[in-house]
Amino acid sequence: MQNVNQKESTKDIRSRLLKEQRQLMWLKLRTNRSLMIGIVILTLMVLIAIFAPVLAPSDPYAMKVTERLTLPSPEHFLGTDGFGRDLLSRVMYGARVSMTVGLAVSALSSIFGLAIGLYASYFKPLDHIFMRICDGLIAIPGILLAIALMAALGASIWNVVIALTVVFTPSIARVVRSSAIVVREQAYIEAVYIQGAGHLRILWLNIAPNVLSPLLIQATFVFASAILSEAALSFLGAGIPAPEPSWGNILQESKLVIHKAWWVAVMPGIMLILSVLSLNLLGDGLRDFFDPHTKKR
Amino acid sequence: GGKDESSSTMDVAAAPTYKDTLNIAITAQPPTLDGALTSSEVSLTISGNLFEQLYTMNMDYEPTPELAESYTVSDDGLVYTFNLRQGVKFHNGKLMTADDVVSSMNRWLEVSSRGKSLLGGSVFEKVDDFTVTMTVPEPTSDVLTIISTRTFFPVIMPKEVIEAATPEGVQEYIGTGPYKFQEWKQDQYIHLVKYDDYTMIDSKPSAYSGRKEAATPNLYFYVVSDHSTRIAGVKTGEYDVCESVPLENYEDLMNDQNVTLYSQPSGSMNAFLNIKEGVLSDVKMRQAILAALNMDEIMLASFSDKELFTLAPGYMNVNQPQWAVNSGAEYYNQKNPDKAKKLASEAGYTGETIKLLTTPDYQEMYTATLVVQEQLRQAGFTAEVLSLDFPSFMKARVDFSQWDLFITSNGYQIIPPMHLVLNPTWAGFDVPEVATAVAAMRGAADNETARKAWSDLQQFMYEFGSSTAIGHYNDAMATSSNVSNFVFFDLPIYWNAVVSE
Amino acid sequence: MKSNMKQNEKTPLLNVKNLKVQFETDRGRVTAVDNVSFSVNPGEIVGIVGESGCGKSVMSQTILRLLEHTDPVIYDGQVMFRDIDILKMNLKDLHTLRGNDIAVIFQDPLTSLNPVYTVANQIEEVLILHKSMKKKQALSRTIELLELTGIPDPARCANQYPHELSGGMQQRVMIAMALACEPKLLIADEPTTALDVTIQAQILELIVDLNKKLGMAVLFISHDLGVVTKICDSVRVMYLGQIVEETSTEVLFTQPLHPYTIGLIRSIPRMEGERGKELYVIKGTVPSLFNVPEGCHFCTRCEWADQKCFTQEPPLTETGFDDHRVKCWHFREIACLDKGVGGRNE
Amino acid sequence: MIVYISKRLLSLIPVLFVVSIVIFLIVHITPGSPAATLLGMEATPEEIEILNDQMGFNRPIHIQYFSWVSNVLKGDLGDSIFMKQPVSVAIKEHFPPTLSLAILAQIIAVFIAIPFGILAAHKRGTVFDSTLMILALLGMAIPGFLLGLFLMLIFSVQLGWLPVAGYRSLDMGIWTHLRYMILPALSLGMVQAALITRMTRSSMLDVLYNNFIKTARAKGLKEQIVLLKHALKNAGLPILTVLGQSFGTLVTGAVVVESLFNIPGMGQLVLNSITRRDIAVIQGVVLFITLIYVAVNLIVDLMYGLIDPRVRLDRK
């Protein structure tokens, strides 16, 4: 009888508790100031990127060479660049490349880094192979590796993504490995082993969630670095091919005219700094959010 | 500042003291100083101080004797006899004789692409210690002009140096010029010092000819590839000379009291269309492209200031009356997208991608390509930019499946046959009409006939749509205003320049 | 083994009066030590017991104001050392007091020693600071001190790093460091919790020994009733930041009156008597500091609790004999019942 | 110790192997050949082919690799076709500027970062702390070239205090050298400083909550001594790790700043060599940089032992 009651209420309890849990998480999210600021700025950037065709006041590729390098005016809110193209539109469209590169590189290198790091932490022979390769790749200066890869692959946005993924994966793999090694030794991992869990379960369901927060922090760092690296690559002429605007491209072009038209550099610079800043905030926020020791309710 | 600053007034008052070093900011490290191997301007600017040739150019583009004293031509026009100057010493102290000239010039004929293509089959022979002959396979009117040129610099070096040369070039830089080679700090600077035993020609300096004083004992050519850095450097006096002023800074520097600007038409920017493969192999399509282009915009975007370029359909130096012709003007700078659309649809164009090959290593070529892309887009074409670094660009250029159009800026040549636009290996322009026209030009009895032949050829090129001139650009240089006696001819001339303290 | 030095009762060495320690946290202010008063006389060993989180460490560290450097802490009340109030002292005087007149040893000796300096370096530091000794002199004194704590090869030990020593050794080093300036008062915060029973016995003996030899008063903090009753003259039992019972060891052992104390004593498994019976259990768990019950803090877990207990906080009341004070409304009834929790019956 | 070092050096072999293969592959799948660059814009494809043949770039790739490796093992990094000098000489010439830049940048970073990091940790939660951390975040977010450009515009062009760019070697006087180096070092160092400040702060915070800090205070030590003697040395390992890593990246990652300030360093060398397809140089330099990176990290690991006696190098 008791049991019947129990069974009936189980469902209710479960859904009630789940709801409560969701509310709690939401509260925890909302009260996490740096996370919220980071998310808001980032969402804005992503929205700008997605809706650039709608938002942009004019065609970012349309040139009016006679109106090159004009000061900000009602017609061109941020002025024009060396081809007489509308800078505001270009900065907005630039968000597409920069955001794509940032998100894709951080996502891809996190996935690969996670897999490599996990397996390396768990299987000794793999560890030696993977880590020597990672050491080797880390030792090659990242930007040079990227430049060489770009030279080999040719300039395109996906090649930038590939090149930067190659550059950033090893360090993520190292971070994951070093935390995974610590986690692997924890008693709770031994506990699932004792219960007869196989390697896959241990690796992906028990170790992986516990290296998530260093991974996330690292991934946000990679996001920021990827945007900056794309900028640096563009600066060195190995980034996204023109006329596709990216913040890096615009900055690179601005360098030529900075004595004459400082405003060309300002907006992409601000966007770049803002997005990197928001990512750092997001990273800090995520760390707080995933840290069981902060502000538990 | 201004470009015609006269310096002589300054010297009058008190004998000014001059610095013993001239610091020159150059844009890139030259690949080599071996003139026979390269057309690189940076290389020539430097090697011009080290080496001399038999004949050279004066202000009016006339061959003027330098290491030779005089020459005679046989009646059939096949044998040229050069009398060499006597007592000229190489930087290693050795006396220059016919042996050195013969081996230098024969090597030049063999390795330089200019020598091969225009004087192929010619040979130099020694007559006596100070007389050499040059035998050409067929008579042409431009032999002396060709050996007076600076691109693929036919320099005279000691025989031993020539013999020790490898395919990559000579091992030592030993010439007869007013400066000798001192040090090459890779990627930093090249240092030249005054050659004390230089045997001067005592005639009025005129372009590359005449008196060369080595007035400042040390020349430092600093490699400063970053534009803003080079400009900032000349503004602050870090460098006395800044080669190749970034165009965006031209206006800014005009207003700077401390800086003197020099500007000089130095070449034409040309678009080459792929006549061999792809969408543009159809002449109608090529005409459609020509119709779409707006040269004003391209040139303005690429060279930034109206002062810095000229629009003209010719490929040759606009200041050279002999070759500056206007034929084909109706095809040039048409700014007619509607016509382009019409032509394209007649040619059956259905939106195939037109591949524009370029390299970001040359800013103006790159910029021009971007503008062309946009203009083609406006005219309803699908155009895509393929941007490669320079070595890859060079490789892609010879693969006709990889591009449909590319733009290069080409320095001026003395005579049309030297121009790349006629070179079949450059962009695949190997139709028989060209060879015929070139032969007619070179074999022409007088200047007028030659000019006519060239004019016809230029007309043919526009009609055929193998290429188009986009415009003529000036090269701008800046010196700090206390530099005087500096001359900016085709290339900057430093040997008489001085810097006051 | 007791020091039995109760002669100086008039002038306590340390007199804590109505001490209240609060922390400013993200979720508001919490009171970790609530209105605590007690005194330590010269030469006396006073014990403080209580479960984890009841505020023992906070209280002991407040005596030297060690918390304010790292935590947002608010004090109220007085901590009189002889006749100066430590809480009102300026930092300079405090620096001369710390380690000199009052010394501390902490629960975990390994984490309490700086891992990157040698033992000698860390002990000398105190001597050089407070006794203005020269380096050489300090070293020989260090070795003496180490010898005093019964370390077998003091000269060698002095040159070792903390991690090279065993736990017992480390705790001896801590004690040597604490003794360096012959303090009047030693605060020992769970000094043996991290140690094995046999080693624990050695350290306890050492402390009692030093107390006797040097006449140094000891404030001994522990959660182990067994340990406290072994070496202390008098004991205070803490619960949720308050002292709930205060008496001599003897009385606590024979006649505990607070339901919490009784519960604690009864839940220890015995070495005597019938084996395997259900142990006594204090129901519930210690409430969090954020939701301390009104009235008596123990009311939620107390068998005796009635309406009054839930609303009114009982005072710390004299039971009438033997310096015994209890913070409970019902202690008289409990006394009458005389369950004799000492462990002899049941 | 010696065993440890030799073990580390031994483990270098696979790393170098990986690096050399990666680099070799990358260089060789990159289109364009050195001959094209060498011959200039007007060269014909045949000329380029001939020169490539003569220089041996048309041999099968594995043969090229093995001949390169065997030369390297003999201590010969090959010659730069472009610079007409042995690669080892090229490295010798280009390394000092980069080294000097890296050291200066590191010094700047350390002198800014460590004191600020300690202070921020000490004053945790105050306005000072949060301002500093926001600045540090900004510092990390600003691309190095932007910072460099602005520094150059302000200090050289506007104020004229410092030379715009270029490099003067140390033998031209330390002062001259420094005048040329200070701006690039600043633009490189600021970013590092931001990173190190944050690192110092967080590792100081980790340490400051330790029991032994409480012990040190309980001894009556003054706050400065507690911070500088007891806390800093313990916080040293993570800081040192970051320093080591960042030094590694400084030596190698100064590409952008070097190109902006026209410093003929390793970054420029590789960059130029890539555009020139100067294969021997690319391979040699990357190999050298890898060695440097490993050496720096070896030194860092050795220093661990000096700072923290618990770190036994010869045991994992």
Place this chain on the structure above:
Amino acid sequence: MSEPILQVKSLQKKFPIYGSMGRLGGAVAYVHAVNDVSFNLYEGQTYGLVGESGSGKTTVGRTILGLNGSDGGKVLYQGTNLMALDSKEFRLYRRDLQLVFQDPFSSLNPRKRVGSLLEEPLIIHKIGDVKERQEKVFAILETVGLQPEHYFRFPHEFSGGQRQRIGLARALIMNPKIVICDEPVSALDVSIQAQILNLLKRIQRELKLTMIFITHDISVVRHISNRIGVMYLGHIVEDALTDDLIATPRHPYTKALFSAIPDFSKGSNMKQRTILKGEIPSNTMKISGCPFSLRCPLATERCNVEQPLMREIAPQHFTACHFAE
């Protein structure tokens, strides 16, 4: 008495210590963590293992569970020698042998809700469908005295005692035959400790569990076990029924251990105690004589050279001492 359910026969375990060459150079020495340990475990009974830190108690437990291999000896579970199985085969026995960890904080995955933590073994062994599993989890939560709403909480939201209950629930959910409890109450406060001990006893009674109970606290082990083994330096030095051992410890180490306990019930007089001199010596060398000889107040020359063997000194009371009687 019937056949033992688990027989441990001269179990050995040593851990290598590597020298400066790391694994390459081979082990330079061994920690002899477990030396020749034998005991029997009978169904429904509790065997207590006591000893100082480092005496090898945990290692015995872990070795039985096949967590670190063994260097000799047998563990016979229902006639099968577990030590001879490879890890795949061992997995079949995992449901029968479970472990409760000492540290309730590190042994629960901080990122898993209690529910999924407890469900995991059921999923591993493919038991039941989602519903059935959930029911099972709710049931076991009730068994160990937790509330249904705890199902959705994360471990860090629990107190130490509650966490230990979760650990216990995890061990019990597969209905194991044998549970090894490695100091399950050492990290807990006395009042909580009592709760857990009561719970353990109750569950053992209800589920007919067999337990090995590892602890260093003699009063606890007395409370809970039927039989006690005293360990010192990897050896079992005394093994007897609980009451027997407490009443008449025979081995000098056992005696010293007992007297060192500051037992509250023995009153406030520190009676005459044998405080052992020195500390547990390093176990990297294999001691030729009696392992306790270095600290033993009674040690003679003989103790230093001849290792005492386990002998049955009284019925069911075994001691390894030359002089015990």
